[in-house]
Every structure is written in C-alpha cells, then in structure tokens.
Amino acid sequence: MKKIxxxxxxxxxxxLAAAIVTFKIVSLGQAIRPEYGRDIWNVVIQMNLVSKGExxxxxxxxxxxxxxxxxxHEDFIHNLxxxxxxxxxxxxxxxxxxxxxxDRNTSIRYSFSTQLTGQRYSLSPDSxxxxxxxxxxxxxxxxxxxxxxxxxxxxxxxxKYAKKIVGREKKTTAVVHRIFDFVRGEIKYRSExxxxxxxxxxxxxxxxCGGQARLFVAFSRAAGIPSRIVGGIVLDRGVKSIxxxxxxxxxxxxxxxxxxxxxHFAEIPNNYLExxxxxxxxxxxxxxxxxxxxxxxxxxxxxxxxxxxxLYSLPLHFQNAVKLxxxxxxxxxxxxxxxxxxxxxxxxxxxPIILALAFREVSLGIGLACLAFMIAVGCLLRKLLxxxxxxxxxxxxxxxxxxxLMAVGIMxxxxxxxxxxxxxxxxxxxxxxxxxxxxxxxxQIEDGTLSALKTAGGTVIVALAAYFLMSLxxxxxxxxxxxxxxxxxxxxxxxxxxxxxxxxxELWRFxxxxxxxxxxxxxx
Amino acid sequence: xxxLLDSSFGLLGMNRRNAEYILExxxxxxxxxxxxKLRTKRMLEEHGLPVAETYLEITHPFxxxxxxxxxxxxxxxxxxxxxxxxxxxxxxxGREGDNWRKASGELLKQExxxxxxxxxxxxxxxxxxxxxxxxxxxxxHSHPVFNSVSFRGVPDIRVVLYRGVPVMAMxxxxxxxxxxKANLHQGAIGVGVDLETGVTTNAVxxxxxxxxxPDTHQPVSGIRxxxxxxxxxxxxxxxxxxxxxxxxxxxxxDILLGPLILEVNARPGLxxxxxxxxxxxxxxxxxxxxxxxxxxxxxQQRRDFARNLAHL
Numbered sequence: 001m002k003k004i005x006x007x008x009x010x011x012x013x014x015x016l017a018a019a020i021v022t023f024k025i026v027s028l029g030q031a032i033r034p035e036y037g038r039d040i041w042n043v044v045i046q047m048n049l050v051s052k053g054e055x056x057x058x059x060x061x062x063x064x065x066x067x068x069x070x071x072x073h074e075d076f077i078h079n080l081x082x083x084x085x086x087x088x089x090x091x092x093x094x095x096x097x098x099x100x101x102x103d104r105n106t107s108i109r110y111s112f113s114t115q116l117t118g119q120r121y122s123l124s125p126d127s128x129x130x131x132x133x134x135x136x137x138x139x140x141x142x143x144x145x146x147x148x149x150x151x152x153x154x155x156x157x158x159x160k161y162a163k164k165i166v167g168r169e170k171k172t173t174a175v176v177h178r179i180f181d182f183v184r185g186e187i188k189y190r191s192e193x194x195x196x197x198x199x200x201x202x203x204x205x206x207x208x209c210g211g212q213a214r215l216f217v218a219f220s221r222a223a224g225i226p227s228r229i230v231g232g233i234v235l236d237r238g239v240k241s242i243x244x245x246x247x248x249x250x251x252x253x254x255x256x257x258x259x260x261x262x263x264h265f266a267e268i269p270n271n272y273l274e275x276x277x278x279x280x281x282x283x284x285x286x287x288x289x290x291x292x293x294x295x296x297x298x299x300x301x302x303x304x305x306x307x308x309x310x311l312y313s314l315p316l317h318f319q320n321a322v323k324l325x326x327x328x329x330x331x332x333x334x335x336x337x338x339x340x341x342x343x344x345x346x347x348x349x350x351x352p353i354i355l356a357l358a359f360r361e362v363s364l365g366i367g368l369a370c371l372a373f374m375i376a377v378g379c380l381l382r383k384l385l386x387x388x389x390x391x392x393x394x395x396x397x398x399x400x401x402x403x404x405l406m407a408v409g410i411m412x413x414x415x416x417x418x419x420x421x422x423x424x425x426x427x428x429x430x431x432x433x434x435x436x437x438x439x440x441x442x443x444q445i446e447d448g449t450l451s452a453l454k455t456a457g458g459t460v461i462v463a464l465a466a467y468f469l470m471s472l473x474x475x476x477x478x479x480x481x482x483x484x485x486x487x488x489x490x491x492x493x494x495x496x497x498x499x500x501x502x503x504x505x506e507l508w509r510f511x512x513x514x515x516x517x518x519x520x521x522x523x524x
Numbered sequence: 525x526x527x528l529l530d531s532s533f534g535l536l537g538m539n540r541r542n543a544e545y546i547l548e549x550x551x552x553x554x555x556x557x558x559x560x561k562l563r564t565k566r567m568l569e570e571h572g573l574p575v576a577e578t579y580l581e582i583t584h585p586f587x588x589x590x591x592x593x594x595x596x597x598x599x600x601x602x603x604x605x606x607x608x609x610x611x612x613x614x615x616x617x618g619r620e621g622d623n624w625r626k627a628s629g630e631l632l633k634q635e636x637x638x639x640x641x642x643x644x645x646x647x648x649x650x651x652x653x654x655x656x657x658x659x660x661x662x663x664x665h666s667h668p669v670f671n672s673v674s675f676r677g678v679p680d681i682r683v684v685l686y687r688g689v690p691v692m693a694m695x696x697x698x699x700x701x702x703x704x705k706a707n708l709h710q711g712a713i714g715v716g717v718d719l720e721t722g723v724t725t726n727a728v729x730x731x732x733x734x735x736x737x738p739d740t741h742q743p744v745s746g747i748r749x750x751x752x753x754x755x756x757x758x759x760x761x762x763x764x765x766x767x768x769x770x771x772x773x774x775x776x777x778d779i780l781l782g783p784l785i786l787e788v789n790a791r792p793g794l795x796x797x798x799x800x801x802x803x804x805x806x807x808x809x810x811x812x813x814x815x816x817x818x819x820x821x822x823x824q825q826r827r828d829f830a831r832n833l834a835h836l
Contacts, residue, residue, distance in 0.1 A: 340539055392646035442648070446611055447709060500540035506794075510535060512733050516801045 006498045013491030020484040039118075039270045040300040041235050042073075044111040047283065049102065050290035056102035058291075060283040061231075061276035062093040063114060069274060070115040072312060073477075075320070077109035089143065090278040102287065113300045116235070118270030121256045127172040133224040141250055144226035150197035150279055151214050151229075153221035157202055162222035172225065172251055176258070176266075179219040183260045187212050195245070209261045210245045214279070216260050217247050226250035229279045230257065233295055235271040241294040243282055244272070311480055319480070324357065326479040327470045329489045331356050334466040336496050343503030344458040347439050352459050354429045356466035361427040364467065368460070370425050371433070374406050375456070378437035379444070386441075400434040534805030536794060541770075545808070549687065549769020550790050557766050558788040562605050562659055564766075571765050573758055574784045576662040576776075583657040588641050591660070595619050599663040604644040606656045612649030614640055615663065615677075615704065627676060627704055664784065667777040669750055672742040673697050673713075677704030681717070681755060681775040681783075684792050684804070687819050688763030690756050690830040691807040693717040694796045695724050695749065700739045706774075708795045713737065715744050716800035720834035722752025728798045751783045756830055760823035762788060772796075806836045 047058060062084065063071045076082045082097050097108050130136045133145055147153040165182045169175050188206045195210025198218035207215070213229055220227035227249045234244045246259035246268075257268040275282060285291050311322055331353030338344045338352075346352050359367040381402050385395050407425050414422025436459070444452040469475065479485055536545075558564050565575045579600055580590060594600055597618070604612040614637075615627035623631040632640075643649070644658040670679045677698030684692045694714050698704045701711030708714045713734065716725040727734050727744040736743050749755070759773040762785065772792025775783045797804055810833060811818060818826070 343538065391642060392648050451709075498543055500537070500543045502535065502537035503539060506535070506537045509731060510798055512728065512731060512798060513533075513535070513801060515733070 003498050003500075006494055010491040010494035013494065014488045017482075017484050017486075017488035017491070020487070021482045024482065039116045040113060041116065041271075041273070042111070042113050042298045042300040043233070043235070043273070044109055044296040045293060046296065047108045047110075047291065047293040048105070049107060049285075049288050050105050051102045052287060052289040053101075053103050054287045055098075055100055056285070056287035057096065057098040058108065058283065058285040058288075059094055059096050060110070061280060062095045062110070063112065063232075063273060063275050064091070064093045066274065068117050068119055068268065071112050072115075073111075073113040075111050077111065082108075090276070090280070092276045092278065092280065114235075114273055116270050116273060118268060118272075119257075120267040121254075123173045123176075123256065123266055124252055125171065125173055127252050128170050129172050129175050129224050131224070133226070137226060137250070141226045144228045144250060145221050145224070147218075147221065148279055150195075151218045151221070152197065152199045153218040155199055157199060158218050159222050161202060162219045165219060166223050175223055176220065176225065176249055176251070179216060179223065180258060180260060180265055183212055183216045183219070184263065187215065187260075189261055209259075212260045213245045213247045216258065217279075220247070220249050228255075228277055230274055230277050231280060231282060232273045232275040233297075234269075235273055235297050237297055237299060239294055239296050241292070243275070246272070248277070311483060323476050323480050326483060326486065327357065327476070328353060329486050330469060330475065330479070331466040333489050333492060334469055335462055336493060338458075338462045338465065340496050340499055341503065343505030344462060345455040346459040346462050347436050347455055351432050351436055352462040352466055354432045355459070355463035356470055358428050359463065359467045360470060362424040363421055364464075366421050366424070367428075370410060370422075370428065371460075373410075374403060374428075374433055375437055375440065377406060378403055378433070379441055382437055382441045396434065396438055399437055400430060403430050403434050403437070532806075534803030534809075535797060536804040536808070538794065540805075541794060545686070545770040546791060550771070551767070554766060554768050555790055558768065558771065558790045559606050561603060561607070561787055562657070564788050567765050568762070568785055571761070573761060573765070574781065576664055576778075576781075576784050576786070578659050578661050580660040581657060582641060582645070582659065585642060585645055588638055591637065591641065594660055600660045601663050602641065602644075602658055602660050604649045604656050604658050606647075606654070607644075607649045612640075612644050612658075613705065617663070664776045664786075665779045667750055667779055669747060670695075670697070670777075673737045673740055673744050673747065675699050675704070675737070675739040677702070677706060678776050680706045680786055681749060681777070682789075682792065682796060683755065683759040683773045683775065684796060685759055685763055685771050685773055686808050686811050687769050688760055688821065688823075689811045689818060689826045689833070690719065690759050691811065691833060692796050692800055692802070692804055693719060693722075693755075694799045695744075695747070697727075697737060697744065699729070699737070708793065713744060714795055714799035715747075716796075716802075717749060718834055719756075720831040722749040722755070723747065724749070726799065726801050728795065731795075731798065750777060753827070755783045756827040757823050758783060758785065760826040760830070763819070763826075764823070802836070807833045810836060 045060070047060075049056065049058065062074075063069065065071055081099050082095060085094050085096065086092070087094055095110060134142065137145070147155075152158055165178050166175050167178075169178060186205055187201060189212070190206050190208060192208045192211070195214070196204060196207045197211070198214040201207040201211035201215040217227040217229055227247060229245055230248050231243060231245045233240075246257060246261075246264070248255040248257050256266050257272075258265060259268070283293060311319065314322060332349065335346065335349050335352050339346065339349075355367075355371065362370070378399055382395070382399055385398055390398065407428060407430060410425045411423050414420065414425070436456075440452050440456055443455060556563065557567060562578065562581060565578060568575045579597070580594060582588060582590065599615070599617040602614040602616065607613065616624045616632070617627055618625055620631060623633055624637055626632055641658055644656055647654050647656045649656065664678050666674060666678045673679070674697050679695060679697045682694045682696060683690045695717055696706040696708065697713040697715065698706050699711055699713060703710070706712045708728075711730060713727050713729045715727040717723070718725055724745050724747045729738060735745070755775050759775070762771070762773050766788060768788075768790055770790075770792070772789040774786040774789065776786050777783050814829070818829075821829070
C-alpha cells in the first residue's frame with residue numbers, strides 16, 4: 001500500500017501547487033491583476049551600432065513604473081556590458097551599455113512589456129497660482145521652476161509673453177488653460193530634424209512636439225507653476241522611430257499631463273509610454289561611426305505581476321538566471337517521462353537537460369552541428385588515446401582539454417568567417433560533452449556501435465523535446481510568476497516514481513512473445 | 525489491447541521490477557556483498573557453497589607484476605571485482621613466448637595486460653566508475669553436455685530467485701558475436717529451462733526466437749542440464765547468505781567440479797522471460813501467496829516448491 005501513500009502524497013503536492021496559484025490570483029490579488037487585461041504592449045527597442053574602432057558607450061533612458069504604467073519582462077538581448085542606474089535628481093532609469101573597444105558592428109536590443117492606462121485629471125477650480133512659488137514648494141519641486149538650457153523661462157521675451165497670456169488670471173486651471181490655448185493656437189506644428197528651444201519656438205511660431213512642449217513648460221514656469229518635459233513613445237502596433245514629448249505641470253500636489261500637439265488637456269491616453277522626465281535626450285552615444293534605433297511595438301497578452309514577494313522583485317540580471325533555473329526541473333520531468341514511460345535510453349539524466357539549455361542559448365541548428373562535430377572528433381581522439389594506453393583519469397582530462405580546444409577553435413573560426421552565432425559555443429557544457437564522449441566510447445566498446453548510436457540518438461531526441469518545451473514563452477512566464485508550479489512537478493515525479501507499468505519500448509523488446517501467444521491461441 | 529499488457533501473461537517490466545521487487549526486497553546495504561565479487565565468493569565459500577578458486581587478488585597497481593606468478597598456469601581468468609555485465613573479463617590460456625594468449629587465440633603483450641588491469645583498478649568497468657580491484661581465478665571447463673552449443677566461452681545458467689525460491693531459469697550460450705561472453709545484450713543466446721526437469725526449451729538471440737545455435741548450428745532445445753537438483757538447491761541456499769529478495773544466481777558447470785556459483789546479481793535482467801516465453805509475474809505472485817514463512821523454509825523445501833512453478 002506504499003503505492004496509495006505515494007499517490008496521496010503526489011496528489012497533495014499537485015493540490016498544494018494549484019491551491020497556492022489560485023490563492024495568489026484570487027484571494028491576494030497579488031499575482032495577475034485582473035483589471036489589467038487590456039492595454040498590454042510588448043516593445044523592443046533595437047539600436048544598431050556602427051563601429052568606429054574605439055571605446056563606445058550608449059546611454060538610454062528606460063521606462064519606469066508609475067501610477068499609469070507598469071513595466072515588466074524587461075530583457076536585454078546581447079546584454080553583456082549593460083548596466084542600469086538611476087539618475088538621482090530626475091529619478092530616470094538609465095541603461096548604459098559600454099565597451100572598451102567596439103571593433104565590429106553590433107546591435108543592442110532592449111525589450112519589455114508594459115501595461116498602460118489612460119487617465120483624465122480633474123483639476124480643482126479653486127486652486128490658485130502662488131505669488132511666491134519659491135516659498136511654497138520644497139527643493140525637489142523647486143527644481144522644476146528654474147530655467148534650463150533649452151527652456152529659457154526667465155528670458156525677457158518669455159516673461160513678456162507670459163504676462164500677456166496670463167493677464168490678471170489667478171486660478172491655476174485658467175492660467176494653464178490660457179498657456180495651453182496660446183501654444184496650441186499660435187504655434188504651428190511641423191516635424192523637424194531637431195527640436196527648437198523655447199525661445200526659438202516663440203520667435204519662429206513653428207515647432208514640433210519638443211519645441212511646443214518646451215514653450216509650454218517655459219510659460220508655465222514663468223507663471224510660477226512647476227513644470228517639466230516628459231518624453232516617451234506613443235504606442236501603435238508596428239515599427240517606428242519617432243518619439244513624442246509632452247509636458248507635466250505640478251498642480252495641487254500632483255503632476256498633471258498636458259500634450260499641446262495632440263490636444264490632451266489634463267489627460268493622457270492609454271498608449272502614451274513615458275520613458276523619461278525632464279528635458280532629456282532619449283538616447284545618447286559616443287564613439288560610434290553611425291547609430292540608429294527603432295521601436296518594434298506589438299500588442300501583448302501576458303499580464304504583469306505584482307512585485308510584492310515575487311521573483312519579479314529580484315534585480316533584472318538575476319531574473320534571467322532564475323528563469324533558467326526554473327526550467328531545469330521541467331527538463332528533468334521530460335527526461336523522466338522519456339525514460340520511465342517510453343523507455344528511451346539516454347546518457348545519464350542530466351545530459352539531455354543541460355544540452356536542451358545549451359540549445360536555447362546557442363540556437364538549435366548550430367548547437368546540434370557543433371555537438372555532433374565535437375562528439376565525433378572527441379570519440380576519434382579518444383580511440384587514439386586508447387591505443388596509447390593512457391590511464392582513465394588522465395585520459396578523461398585529456399578529452400576535456402581537447403573538447404575545450406575544439407570549442408575555442410570553433411569560436412575563432414566563427415569569428416574569422418563572420419559567423420557570430422558560433423561564438424555562443426562558449427556556453428556549451430564542456431564537462432557534459434566530455435562525459436558523453438567517454439560514455440559513448442565505453443558503450444561502443446562494450447555493446448557495439450549500434451547500441452552507442454541508439455543511446456546518443458535517444459539523448460538528442462530527449463534534449464530536443466526538453467528544448468521545445470522550455471522554449472515556450474508562456475512556460476517561462478508562468479514558471480517565473482508561479483514558481484510553486486514546481487510543487488506540481490514534484491507530485492508528477494512522485495507518480496512516475498511508482499509507475500510500474502510496462503515501458504513502451506518493452507512492448508517492442510518483447511514483441512516476439514506475441515507470436516507465441518497467437519500460436520497458443522490457434523492450438524486452443 | 526496488446527496482450528503483453530495482459531495481467532494473466534504477467535510480463536514483468538523494468539519499472540515494476542525496480543519499484544516492486546528490487547527497491548522493495550533488496551536492501552541497499554546488502555548490495556556491496558554482491559557487487560564485490562570477491563566478497564561474494566568468500567561468503568559463499570564460508571557457507572559451503574561451491575565457487576571457483578581464487579588464485580590472486582590485485583588491489584593496488586604495484587601488485588600488477590604479481591601476474592607473472594601465474595605465467596606457468598595453463599589457464600586462468602582475470603575479472604574486475606565490481607564489474608557489471610561481464611565487462612572487463614579477460615580469459616588467458618597460457619603464454620606464448622613473452623606474450624599472453626587470450627581464449628580467442630589472440631596474443632596479448634605484457635603491457636596490454638598491464639593496461640587492462642590498470643583500467644580495472646581505475647574503475648573503468650565498475651558500476652559507478654569508482655576505484656576497483658581485480659582477481660584471477662580458476663578457468664572453468666564447461667561440462668561436455670554443452671559442447672555442441674557453445675562457442676568459445678563457457679555457458680552459464682541464470683536462476684532468478686525471489687524470496688529464496690527459484691522462479692525462472694535460463695541457460696546462456698556464448699556466441700561468436702558475444703565474444704565468448706554469456707550476456708544476452710552482448711549477443712549471447714538465452715535458452716529457457718523447464719524448472720521441473722532442467723530441460724532446455726526455447727531460445728532467444730538478440731530478441732528473436734531461434735531453434736539452433738548460430739555458430740555451431742546445433743539445436744539448443746532439449747538439452748538436459750546436469751545436476752539440476754543441486755543447482756536449484758544451491759541457488760535457494762544463496763538466499764540465506766545474502767538476504768536479497770530478488771536476485772539472479774549465475775552457475776557454471778565445470779567438467780570436474782560440477783555446478784559452481786559464478787556470481788550473484790542484484791539486478792537480474794528481464795530477457796529471461798523472452799527465453800522462457802513466460803511472464804515472471806504469475807510465479808512471483810505465487811511465491812508471495814505463501815506468505816512470510818517462505819523465507820524461512822529450507823533450501824530443499826524451496827527447491828521442491830520451485831519445481832511446481834514450472835506449470836505457471
């Protein structure tokens with residue numbers, strides 16, 4: 001009755017996993033937020049860097065969470081050399097990519113998902129503009145009253161116009177409305193290669209979103225209202241490289257958005273993604289011969305997750321490591337099913353899992369080709385070592401050295417031929433490959449080449465199955481969001497641990513018995 | 525439905541063997557007794573069960589030169605202590621000049637032999653790849669009854685023992701393909717043996733039924749295995765020594781010494797069912813029906829009980 005006990009324990013684990021997941025979703029509301037089903041976007045920012053053969057650095061502002069937007073699933077593709085810092089005054093997140101020597105063209109991709117909500121702000125009609133704003137606001141807000149390089153809010157022309165526009169109006173809403181209407185009415189929109197500053201805009205009366213927003217901010221500051229530029233993207237499905245700039249004024253203790261160009265007064269639509277605050281530049285770079293970037297924007301479907309007590313609270317770089325770790329038990333489950341239910345031979349339990357993980361990093365075709373090459377060459381050399389009568393431990397050490405040399409050779413060759421994907425071979429599990437070579441050779445000697453090839457084939461098939469399962473994006477997402485799913489995996493493994501039925505391969509292995517059976521039937 | 529899944533046929537699969545018989549009846553701490561062939565032999569000797577004589581033990585590389593002391597032996601076998609599935613076994617039939625002669629007639633240089641022994645000591649053939657020892661023992665001359673159906677090596681008889689009761693037996697015949705080894709997956713022939721009479725029945729080679737030996741072309745069924753009574757009784761007696769519930773006891777029949785226990789295997793394979801064209805499960809269930817006291821029966825009682833299992 002051990003079987004029943006195991007069954008109960010296994011069901012207990014599966015039930016526990018289901019219970020925790022349900023509890024997290026339904027009761028705590030801590031996981032998937034139900035009200036966020038709608039405006040989800042996947043955004044990829046791709047930057048193409050053309051090398052000048054010197055030290056290079058790219059700095060971009062990264063989106064951050066606020067009351068309207070949630071950022072999640074951030075990922076750097078080609079993330080070597082990337083670091084994330086926070087700008088102390090503006091609170092902007094900066095992603096900095098740098099390299100000591102950029103000697104070939106490359107591209108950096110930063111991707112994330114975001115959940116946006118539109119918002120309409122109701123401004124209280126009684127609020128008044130302070131006569132001495134420098135006394136009213138604390139230092140943090142003061143900063144947004146000061147003129148800056150492109151926003152000359154204390155220049156004579158700006159002050160003169162501001163006085164004209166505002167007149168004797170004291171109510172904040174009315175003041176902002178007058179400024180908004182003035183900029184919207186007097187300044188014509190024209191797309192420009194570089195945005196004008198506030199003064200130039202006032203002189204030319206023609207500007208793009210940047211110039212108009214700067215002028216709006218300059219007038220607001222001149223009128224004594226803390227105001228700042230906000231930059232970001234208006235999300236639409238497709239590929240674009242145009243960014244957008246709008247403004248925020250500090251009214252009644254909160255920042256209220258104003259977009260002069262698209263006529264959003266104290267409101268923001270649900271596709272405005274904020275990337276930075278303040279009169280910033282989205283992307284800066286040095287040491288590059290040429291640089292361009294674009295955004296690939298798609299509707300997303302995977303909802304965000306609360307960061308409270310979840311893996312999403314980990315630093316970004318560790319999140320990827322954890323995602324990888326969580327896939328290992330899934331690989332083990334696949335191996336178990338193939339070994340216990342199907343009866344497919346493999347070189348050990350771990351080789352297929354680790355190969356599947358390596359395929360994910362290296363890409364399937366290249367991974368398989370390199371694996372076949374390394375094992376074939378390794379086995380040949382292993383045979384030579386056999387002829388030299390080398391002791392076991394030094395022999396295995398020799399094989400691992402040869403494997404490492406081959407990997408380095410493949411990397412050099414790939415670099416030389418311009419096939420950069422070959423460079424990822426460095427992520428291959430050298431020790432596992434060495435062991436596979438060793439076991440392949442021993443099995444070949446003991447049971448023949450056919451048996452060794454069968455086991456090798458089994459290992460690759462199981463690795464492929466694990467690879468395809470691990471590659472499902474939903475798989476990674478749900479495991480990361482609900483790591484307790486692994487409790488269900490434990491339950492399943494316990495069940496498989498007491499599966500005493502025949503393996504599928506045994507039906508084949510004992511197929512001859514069927515003949516006997518049918519003959520017996522005839523004689524009856 | 526595939527009849528192999530039919531419980532009345534009772535085919536024992538790998539999963540059930542491992543979960544319900546090996547894990548259930550073979551306590552882990554007893555394993556070293558059977559994984560270490562030298563210990564097995566010593567224990568069997570102590571209890572008066574017949575084994576082949578050990579000539580020499582080599583546990584450290586510096587002892588390798590001692591092999592030379594065997595150079596005047598007409599023949600002997602070198603085996604790893606923890607070897608699995610017949611791996612690393614080397615049969616030497618004397619010397620020719622400075623070289624050793626293998627059973628196959630091939631010549632082996634001294635350095636080749638040293639290398640082989642070094643590999644054994646380094647654990648190449650042991651189950652977990654751990655350091656190992658090796659020994660040289662009496663070279664068995666098979667009983668002439670098997671002459672017509674053996675090729676080079678020595679045929680052996682595998683008796684599967686469940687809670688001390690022999691439940692199934694199989695004669696294993698080496699072939700050219702198996703290089704004189706008696707392991708089925710290396711290409712040896714498995715021949716089912718009627719438990720009651722000790723007469724061989726059907727044969728299986730590489731998972732296919734055959735009628736005659738592929739090398740000697742002689743029929744393999746209908747051979748009466750000599751000393752059958754003693755073999756069953758000796759096998760049943762082995763249970764009282766090792767207290768492992770599910771084991772395979774391998775016998776060889778020497779022309780001079782009669783049946784000798786070659787080794788004891790705590791994970792006997794499943795192909796024996798193919799050779800006997802019977803599933804193991806009905807017999808295993810029958811033993812279980814006898815209750816706990818089956819383990820305290822005398823070997824003779826278990827032997828007699830086993831003979832009745834032949835009809836299942």
